[in-house]
Amino acid sequence: MGFPNLVTERETSSEESSSSEDEGENIVVDDSENEEEEEEEEEEAQEEVVETKKREKKPITISLKKVCKVCKKAGHQAGFQGATYIDCPMKPCFLCKMPGHTTMTCPHRVATEHGVLPASPRNARHSVNFVFERQLRPNVPAIKPAFVVPDHVDCGVIRYHSRRVTCLEFHPTNNNILLSGDKKGQLGVWDFIKVSEKTVYSSVHTCILNNMRFSSVNHGTIYAASSDGTISCTDIETGFSESLMDLNPNGWHGPSSWRMLYGLDINAEKGLVLVADNFGFLYMLDARTNGRTGGPILIHKKGTKVVGLHINPVQPELLLSCGNDHFARLWDIRRLEAGSSICDLAHRRVVNSAYFSPQTGSKILTTSQDNRLRVWDSIFGSLDSPSREIVHSHDFNRHLTAFRAEWDPKDPSESLVVIGRYISENYNGVALHPIDFIDISNGQLVAEVMDPNITTISPVNKLHPRDDVLASGSSRSLFIWRPKDESEHVEQKVEWKILTCGKSGNNSSRKGDSDDSDDGLLGLKGKKLKRRRIQIKSSQKDQRALVL
DNA sequence: ACGCCATGATTCC
DNA sequence: TGGAATCCCTGGCG
Numbered sequence: 150m151g152f153p154n155l156v157t158e159r160e161t162s163s164e165e166s167s168s169s170e171d172e173g174e175n176i177v178v179d180d181s182e183n184e185e186e187e188e189e190e191e192e193e194a195q196e197e198v199v200e201t202k203k204r205e206k207k208p209i210t211i212s213l214k215k216v217c218k219v220c221k222k223a224g225h226q227a228g229f230q231g232a233t234y235i236d237c238p239m240k241p242c243f244l245c246k247m248p249g250h251t252t253m254t255c256p257h258r259v260a261t262e263h264g265v266l267p268a269s270p271r272n273a274r275h276s277v278n279f280v281f282e283r284q285l286r287p288n289v290p291a292i293k294p295a296f297v298v299p300d301h302v303d304c305g306v307i308r309y310h311s312r313r314v315t316c317l318e319f320h321p322t323n324n325n326i327l328l329s330g331d332k333k334g335q336l337g338v339w340d341f342i343k344v345s346e347k348t349v350y351s352s353v354h355t356c357i358l359n360n361m362r363f364s365s366v367n368h369g370t371i372y373a374a375s376s377d378g379t380i381s382c383t384d385i386e387t388g389f390s391e392s393l394m395d396l397n398p399n400g401w402h403g404p405s406s407w408r409m410l411y412g413l414d415i416n417a418e419k420g421l422v423l424v425a426d427n428f429g430f431l432y433m434l435d436a437r438t439n440g441r442t443g444g445p446i447l448i449h450k451k452g453t454k455v456v457g458l459h460i461n462p463v464q465p466e467l468l469l470s471c472g473n474d475h476f477a478r479l480w481d482i483r484r485l486e487a488g489s490s491i492c493d494l495a496h497r498r499v500v501n502s503a504y505f506s507p508q509t510g511s512k513i514l515t516t517s518q519d520n521r522l523r524v525w526d527s528i529f530g531s532l533d534s535p536s537r538e539i540v541h542s543h544d545f546n547r548h549l550t551a552f553r554a555e556w557d558p559k560d561p562s563e564s565l566v567v568i569g570r571y572i573s574e575n576y577n578g579v580a581l582h583p584i585d586f587i588d589i590s591n592g593q594l595v596a597e598v599m600d601p602n603i604t605t606i607s608p609v610n611k612l613h614p615r616d617d618v619l620a621s622g623s624s625r626s627l628f629i630w631r632p633k634d635e636s637e638h639v640e641q642k643v644e645w646k647i648l649t650c651g652k653s654g655n656n657s658s659r660k661g662d663s664d665d666s667d668d669g670l671l672g673l674k675g676k677k678l679k680r681r682r683i684q685i686k687s688s689q690k691d692q693r694a695l696v697l
Numbered sequence: 698a699c700g701c702c703a704t705g706a707t708t709c710c
Numbered sequence: 711t712g713g714a715a716t717c718c719c720t721g722g723c724g
Binding site for chain 3: 699700701702703704706707708709710
C-alpha cells in the first residue's frame with residue numbers, strides 16, 4: 150500500500166512548493182497569513198484527508214483552516230481577490246477546460262487569435278473550394294466591410310421583468326420594437342425609442358418562455374414556446390393570445406411526465422410552426438389552421454431536451470436542431486422521421502444553440518457548454534468536423550439563461566457574431582462581464598462591450614436586423630446599445646432611465662442611489678472604459694495592455 | 698452590509 | 711442508473 154503514501158507526499162510537496170512560489174514570482178494570491186505553524190497544521194489535515202479518503206465526513210480540523218472552497222484543500226484559495234477571480238489550481242482551466250493551468254494563464258484568455266483551434270483535419274482553403282463557394286455565393290463582397298459595433302448604452306435600460314430575461318426578438322418591420330420573454334413566461338413589448346412605452350403580457354405562459362418567433366405572414370403576431378408545454382400565438386397590440394398546443398392537458402403528474410417546449414421556428418414557405426420538447430420530439434403545426442400536422446418525431450436522443458430549431462433562411466426545407474444529447478443535427482423536413490437526419494454534428498457537451506448564417510444560410514454556428522463556438526464554413530462541403538472551434542467562456546450553472554452566439558444579420562460577410570461572456574474581467578477594479586463581438590472567420594475578438602453600471606452577466610443578446618443596435622438581456626434588465634457617435638462631443642450623456650414595475654422598485658432605487666453616491670468613482674471609470682472599449686482587430690496584446 | 702439559503706440542470710460517481 | 715455534488719450566477723431574507 151505504498152500508493153496512498155505516494156499521494157500524500159506528492160500533494161504536500163506540491164503545496165509547499167506552490168505556497169512558496171506564491172510569495173515570489175506568482176503574483177496571484179495567498180493570504181500572507183499563511184504562517185509556518187499553520188502550514189504544519191494543514192499538512193496534518195491533509196494527511197487526515199488522505200487517510201479517510203472516502204470523504205465520509207470532513208475532518209473537523211478542516212473547518213478551522215482557510216481552505217480552498219472548490220477543492221477543500223489548504224495552501225491556496227479560489228475566489229475573488231478584489232475584482233479578479235482566482236481559480237482553484239487543482240481544477241482544469243475554467244476557460245478552456247484543459248488541465249495544467251488556470252484562467253489567468255490560459256492561452257485562450259479573452260478569445261484572441263489563440264482561441265481558435267483548427268479542426269483536424271483542417272478544412273484547407275483550396276482554390277477549388279473557393280470557386281465552389283464563389284458559385285454558391287455570387288454576391289459575396291470581395292472586401293469585408295468594417296464591423297459596426299454597438300458599444301454604448303444609449304437610450305434605455307428597462308426593468309419590467311420580474312424574473313430573468315430568457316429571449317429577445319426585434320420586430321421584423323418596426324425598427325423600435327423589442328420583444329422579450331422571461332423565466333415566468335411573461336412577454337414584454339417595448340418601444341425603445343419612446344422609452345417608457347412598454348407593455349407586459351403576463352398571462353401568455355405560466356413558466357419559462359424559451360423561444361419566440363414572429364409570424365411570417367402577420368407581423369403583429371408572435372409565436373412562443375414555453376416550459377408550460379404550450380405554444381402561444383399572441384397579438385402584440387392587444388395581448389390576445391391563443392394556445393396552439395398543450396402537451397400537458399392532464400396537468401401535473403410529476404417531472405417525469407411533464408413536457409416542456411424549447412426549440413421553435415417557422416417555415417414561412419409551408420406555413421409551418423415547428424417546436425421541440427424536452428423528450429427529444431419535434432412537432433409541426435399548420436400556421437393557418439393552427440392544427441398539428443402529423444405526430445411527434447424523435448429528432449434527438451429520447452428523453453433529452455431539444456433546445457434549438459432553425460430553418461435555413463435560403464432553403465426552408467433544411468432544418469437545424471440542437472440539444473442536450475451533445476448534437477446539432479441537420480434535417481430535410483420533407484423527409485422527416487426518427488433517424489433520418491442528413492448530418493449529425495457532434496459536440497463535447499450540451500449544445501445551447503445552432504444557427505445557419507442569416508443571409509446565405511450556408512454556414513453553421515453553434516454554442517456549446519464546453520466553452521467553444523464552432524463554425525462550419527459551408528454546409529455544402531464536408532461537415533465531418535467544424536472548420537473552426539473558438540474557445541470562449543460561456544458555460545454556466547444556475548440562474549443564467551443559456552448563452553447563445555448570435556449572428557449579425559446585417560453583416561454581408563457573415564462573420565460577425567455576438568455572445569455574452571461568463572467569466573468576469575477586472576476592469577479598473579470592477580469585475581465586469583463583457584459582451585463579446587467575435588469574428589468567426591478567424592476567431593478574433595473584435596470588441597468587448599461593457600458598462601460599469603452593468604455588473605450582471607448578459608447571456609441574452611440580439612443584433613438589430615437593420616440598425617446598428619444591440620439589445621441585451623441581463624438578469625431582469627434589458628439594455629439597448631448603439632455605437633457612440635463620435636461627432637457629438639456631448640458630456641457623458643448617458644441617461645440611465647431605469648424603468649421598473651412591480652417589486653423590483655427597491656433595487657432600482659438602490660441602483661440610483663449608488664450612481665449618485667459613487668459619482669466620481671463610477672463616472673471616471675465609465676469614461677475610461679468607454680474610451681477604450683473598441684479595439685478593432687490589430688493587436689490583441691495592446692488591448693490587453695490597455696485593459697490592465 | 699453581511700451571510701445564508703434556494704434555485705436548475707448537468708455531470709460525475 | 712440514481713443520487714450527490716456543483717467555482718465567477720441572482721435575489722431575497724434574516
